[in-house]
Amino acid sequence: MSLNKFTIRLLTIFLLLTILLLSTGYSQTRSKIQGTVKDVQTGEVLFGANVVLLDTYLGAATDVHGKYFIINVPIGTYKVQATMIGYNKKVVTEVIVSADKVTTVDFELSSAIIQSEEVIVTAQRNTLNTEVSNTITVITAEQLENTTGMREISSFLEKQPGVSTENGFLQIRGGSSDQTGTFVNGMAYNNAAVGNAETSIPLSSIEQVSLLSGGFNAEYGNFRSGLINITTKSGSKDKYKGTISISRNAPLVKRFGPLMNDPYSPALRPYLDPSLAFYGTDNTWKNTDPYLYQQHDRFDGWIPAANTFNQTNPKFRASAMDYYYLASWMHMALPDYEGLSKLPDSVKTAIGYYELSDEQKKLFKDHAWDEEGTDYNFDVGFGGPFPFISKMLGNLTFYLSHISKETSYIVPVSRKSQKTHVTLLTMKTNPMEALTLTINGLWKRQMGVSPIKPAFGDFPDAAREGGFMTSDNLKYFARLSNLDGGVNYWYTPPMFPLLNQTTLMGGFTLNHVYDARTFSEFAASYLSIKDNAPVGDNRNSSIMTLFGPFPVTEMPYGKWQFAPNNRLTTIVGSDTISYLYPNYDALPGVFRRFRGKEGDLYTNVHTQQQRVKYDLVSQIGDHNYFKAGIEYNRFDIDHKLWMKWNRTGPYNSYEFNYRRTPSTTGAYVQDQISFEGIVANLGIRMDYFYGGGGKWPSGDAFAYAFTSAFGEAPRDPGAATDSFYAALASGRSLIWEKWEEYDKENPGFLQPVKNFMTFSPRLGVSFPVTERAKFYFNYGHFRSNPPYSTMYLIRYRYDKNGLYDMANPNLEPPKTVSYELGATYNFLDNYLVNLSGYYKDITGQNGDVNYKSSSGSVDYELWENNNYQDIQGVEINITKNDNSWITGWVNFNYMLKKSGLTGRAVVSDVTINDDQAGLYSGQESRFLPQPLFNANITFNAPRSLFEDNLLLNALLSGWSTTFFFEWKSGDYFTWNPLNKEHVSSNVQWPTHTMLNMKMSKTFIVRGIGITMFVDVSNLLNNKISLLNKGYAFRRNNVDGGNFTQWNDTKEYLASLRLPMYNSPEYDVLREQNPGKYIAGDDKIGDLRSDSKSYINDPDYSYFIFGQPRDIWFGIKIDF
Structure with missing residues (x-):
């Protein structure tokens, strides 16, 4: 190839790289194929045989022992061919290469003297992988397809032993969500601000997924519980392939029980049951049905409510019937027209009975709270050689995939459903045989609801109300009844704020082969996650109809919280009806808030991550597979987030604003030593945790600067209040600015932020017992940053209480010491059984301590390294994945867990109180085991079941x-x-x-x-x-x-x-x-x-x- 052509090719690739660096980038995770070539007749090893991966540049020759090693193999499925002069060539198909596993393919060649066609065999599945010394679950696209309910990768992962979810985030072997990491094509995919691993990618793009739930090697850092390695398709250089999947469910309400707006349901029956609502629960149930009486709210009835109203409103009088219809409207319910019509005439006269017009009934029907929803999933992928320029750019290939899905909430809130759109592009080229460039791009748009309740200053982290509300939102909805007593917020649809998020990622990986046994890989990536929450009142104030003297709008839908009152005026004939609703649009005798305490969530959080990584890998001789590398992660967390619920200024405003730029630097060395079937994985990792620099208010735990009086927020509307809110909206932390001024007058209040360096040894040993069984053991130290929310996120409430929660950037990275012992047995050729037992000793876990002054002016929670955990478990996993008529997996999980406190729970400024409390609070919680059993069995009818009968084959196969x-x-x-x-x-x-x-x-x-x-x-x-x-x-x-x-x-x-x-x-x-x-x-x-x-x-x-x-x-x- 001429120099000019090569230069043009490199310049073109550089241009593509520059353009796509604003998208997502992931490296192509790589592994190794090894094996032995022998003579089938004599059993002697063959020296100099050539083994190649068809349709790639990769291959190797056997050494004097008949062994070969092909390193730098991208994850995927291959055909491996062995040839030697004087022998018939042999091809093994469907050879699966997985992350963190070595694939073994042995050949037995027959002499060319014995004439035969090319020998083609299918690789055996479920091999022991004797080099693996920890628990790894490899998941193929085929397995995903053969599992029920697969519309996102997390649905499959949570069915695996040791994997669970909390608040919608994945957790592995009892660790919190921040201890789990996701890698897509080798690149980290995590939300640092919230503290969770991301898994939203199109299923059509997935080539393979590896779940590491045991002790992993030194190359992985800053995660302590487990890792999810996702490898995506990059397209074929020979042909185009694609897939389209469209699915939706039948409409349903996603729970049993009565509808929330059923007039006879528990929260509404006292007010909307015609036989009860007008005379009240005391007159109807108290003496006749004490069981129902104690099960429901007490209510006096709409007749007394109407009488009270008419005493002060002689011109426009209300009937009990008016109130009944108004209550139905405010609860988004359909009135029981039939029950009303069957009331005795005497009752009808007493309540002022009348029927609604057809138009009003239609308004009621359109206005009713609709819990029934339909979900859909659209997933498409397409790839192959890049059109027109593939050959010019080193066989440039691409794979473009997209998923759009809508998932309804169990209980509709400010939105009825959550929508997610993800587009992923992967491109790969070989400008030279020794050089591979992989470029990836990802865009994600998610539109849903936040579980945060701004009026209550909820914490926006993964352990509490951070991220998006899950589709199973009963946890958040039912919890509303814990606020202010009763269910007064259940019938306030906009109680939870809208939340939108846009994710962009961009990066590339450059893989360079030095020789047949050594290669290096350099990867760089950029991640951007932006949040936005629409704010302000949005209720449509147009009058829709009226019930007696009560005009109604679309209420209670739509937010209208900061208006001083809700006066609705309409003209009926020559009369002008003007009605001022009570506070919160309340109904007399009904403890409800239909507006006014939704609050506003102001979030423009922008989380960015820049990552570079370099790895050097070499097969040294027959016994050592050496890896070394260094990586740097820089985080830029611009946490512009604050909340308010007020009527007269910054009262009840919560500030969470901060901007910090922490980073982690890691370096590792590891070696996989193989000798006579025994494999040892040895490594050590160094991590340097940079806290972002600057200072922190850690010099005086009971400083006046932590009190509510110190905030000095304006109370009344005006220029000062406008300036206050404008400053918060710009991302300024007003309390921090005051702390900096306070430090000038009180030197030492702000102290430098600490940094930490740690070393983590890793050891794993695997040794075969027979050809079908092995034992393995691993031991390791694992460190990770505490969640960044615990390091930087403070909660300060202006004009009330002051500081509620204080973060601590000086938290030392918690340490997990992990032990695992396991055995793997391959029986009946196709069944693989893995039994593992593990123990995790976790120290320095972050927990809160209450700092409380004797005067009560200072009262806040501070994060400290004062918690520990002990986690023990047993996992059994049986798999059969051989494309036969029956395949599947069965697993069993059993876990014991305890946690405790290693210091005080409360610290006072009066030292005698601390002395009396002692050094330790002695809290320990033990969680009894909850065994879990899963089984996924697939029965397949071969696609060529009746080859001789086309009709039967068409009907019964497939x-x-x-x-x-x-x-x-x-x-x-x-x-x-x-x-x-x-x-x-x-x-x-x-x-x-x-x-x-x-x-x-x-x-x-x-x-x-x-x-x-x-x-x-x-x-x-x-x-x-x-x-x-x-x-x-x-x-x-x-x-x-x-x-x-x-x-x-x-x-x-x-x-x-x-x-x-x-x-x-x-x-x-x-x-x-x-x-x-x-x-x-x-x-x-x-x-x-x-x-x-x-x-x-x-x-x-x-x-x-x-x-x-x-x-x-x-x-x-x-x-």
Whole structure:
């Protein structure tokens, strides 16, 4: 190739790189193929045989021992060919190369004297991988397709042993979400501001996923629990391939129980049941049905409410019927027209009964709260040689994929659903045989709802209300009943603010081969995540209709919080009707807030990450596979976030503004030593954690600067208030500016931020016991930054309390010392069993300490390295993945976990109080194990089942049916009505069981695969108990603590006839509480029925059961 052509090629590649660097970049993760070549007749090794990966530049020759090593192999599926003069060549197909695993392919060649055609065989799946000394689960695109409910990668991962989710974020082996990392083509994909691993990419782009849940090698740093390695397709250089998948589900309400706006549902019946609402609960239920009376709110009735109104409004009088319709409208409910029409005439006269017009009924229907939703998923991918210029640019290939999906919330809030769009582009070229350039680009747009409640100053981190509200939003919705008592915020749709997020990533990887056994890789990437929340009032104030003297708009939809009142005026004939709604648009006698406390979330958080990494890899001799590398990560967290709920200025404004630029620098050396079947992975890693520089208010824990008076926020509207809000909106931290001034007058208040350097040894050993079995062991130290939210995020409330929460950038990186012992056995050729036991000793975990002054003016929580954790577990995983008529996997997970405090929980400025408290608080929490069992079994009918009968083959081949079964032991909790000492976690909530099914049929039409499928979640429509979540229990104004201590929960448990009550110890309780604490064979989870009418059910039947049957229909086209 001429120099000019080479120069033009490099310049073109550089131009493409410059353009795409603003998109996402990921390196192509690489691994190794090794094996031995022998003579099939004599068994002797063959020296000088050539082994190549077809359609690549990669290959190697065997040494004097017949061994070969092909390093620098991109993740994927290959054909491997062995040739030697005098022998027939042999090709092994479907050779899968996985991240962090060495693929072994052995050849036995026959002499060319024995004439034969080229020998083609299929590689055996589920090999032992004797070099692997930790727990790795490799997931192929085929496995994803053969699993139920697969519309995002996280859905598959959470079915694996040791993997769970909390607040929608993945956690591995008991570690928090910030301890888990995601790599896409070798590049980090994590949200540093919130503290979670991202997994949103199109499924059509996935080549392979590796889940590392055990101790991993020294090349991986800053994560302590586990890693998710995702490798995407980069396109073929020979032909174009693509896939299109479209699916949607049948409309459904995603829970059992009554609708939220059902007039006879628990929260609405006192106000909207025609037989009850007009005369009130005391007159109707108190003496006739005490059970229903204690299950519902007390209400005097609409007749007294109308009488009270008319006493002060003689011109425009209201009837009880007007109030009934108004209450229905405000609760977004349809009135019970039939029940109203059947009321006695005397009642109709008393309430001023009238029927609505057809137009008003239509308005009611359009206005009603619609919980039924439909989800959809559109996933498309296409790739191959880059059009027109592929050959000119070193066989440039591409793969472009996109996913759009909509997921409805269980309970609609300010948005009914969340929408996500992700586009991913991967390009790869070989300008020279020794050089490979990979370029990637990703764009993501997510539009949903934040779980933050601005009026209450919720914390925006992954452990609490950070990120997006999950589609299963019952946790956040039901929790509203914990605020101010009752369910007064349930019927305020805009209670949760809108949230939009845009992600851009860009990067490249340059892979250079020095010789057949040495290569290097340089990667650089950029990540940008921007949040935005629309703010301001948006309620449409147009009058839609009126009920007597009460005009209504689209209320309670739309936000209108900062208006001093809600006066609606309309003209009816010659009359002008003007009605001023009470505060919060309240209804008389109904404890509700239909507006006014939504608050505004002002977020323009911009998180950026720049990352560079260099690795050198070499196969040294037959026994050493050496790696070394260095990486640098710089984070720029511009955390422009504040909240307000006020009417007269910055009262109830919360500030979370900060900007910090921390970084991590890591270097590692590791060696994989192989000798006579035994493999040892040895390595050490150095990490330097830079805290971002600057200073922090750590010089005086009880400084006046932490009080509410210090903030000096303006209280009244005007120029000062406008200036205050403008400063917060610009990203300025007003409290920080005041602290800097305070430090000038009180030197030492601000102290320099610390940095830390750590060294982490890693050791793993794998040794075969037989040809089919191996044992492995690993030990390692793992360090990671505390979540950046705990390092920099403060919560300061102006004009009330002052400092609530203080971050701590001087937190030392917590340390996890991990041990794992496992065994792998390959039986019947196609079944692979892996058994592993692990122990994690975690120290220096961040926990909060309450600093409280004797005067009460200072009272805040500070993060310190004062927590520990011990996690032990056993995992069993059985897989069969050989493309036969039955494939699948079964796993079992058993984990023990405890955590505790290593210092004081409260520190006072009065030293005698600290002395009395001692050095330690002695808190330790133990979580009893909840065994988890998963099974995913696929039955396949071969595509050529009846080769001789085209009709039968078309009808009966190509079918695939998958069943997924899940069983989980119920949560433990404490039920101790006798108040005995040392009683803890003595009873359990119901177990969880679920059966899903996916059935598909594939047709091949002119080389195009068309697959139609139905995917059913909860096939048997079992009612999945949610009692362990606490959503169904009503909290009254005096209840506190965990929901198991609420009165409604106690009433339910006391009404059950449990075996534990079969003791004379309960005689006193039985005497004091007639009908309760009676022994029997009931189980926790039993509910009231005709045969068990003594059970006092939880008050909120909306949330007793969840996850009803969900049926998806779809079509997938592969070409």
